[in-house]
Amino acid sequence: MEIRVFNNNVEKALKIVKKKLAGEGLFRELKRRRFYEKPSMRKKKKEREANRRRLKWLMKRRAS
Numbered sequence: 001m002e003i004r005v006f007n008n009n010v011e012k013a014l015k016i017v018k019k020k021l022a023g024e025g026l027f028r029e030l031k032r033r034r035f036y037e038k039p040s041m042r043k044k045k046k047e048r049e050a051n052r053r054r055l056k057w058l059m060k061r062r063a064s
Contacts, residue, residue: 001017001020003016003017003020
């Protein structure tokens with residue numbers, strides 16, 4: 001990844017880097033790996049997320 005800094009505007013370059021990293025899911029991954037998670041808990045969490053996405057899709061479909 002390459003970020004160019006124009007006119008010594010380092011703050012703007014950092015903002016762009018953070019946005020790209022967040023888009024790739026790096027911060028979410030770091031947060032998830034901060035503590036050990038048992039495989040059974042990971043599976044339950046994955047199922048809850050899938051159910052949440054499914055309900056959201058159904059509500060969106062119903063509204064149309």
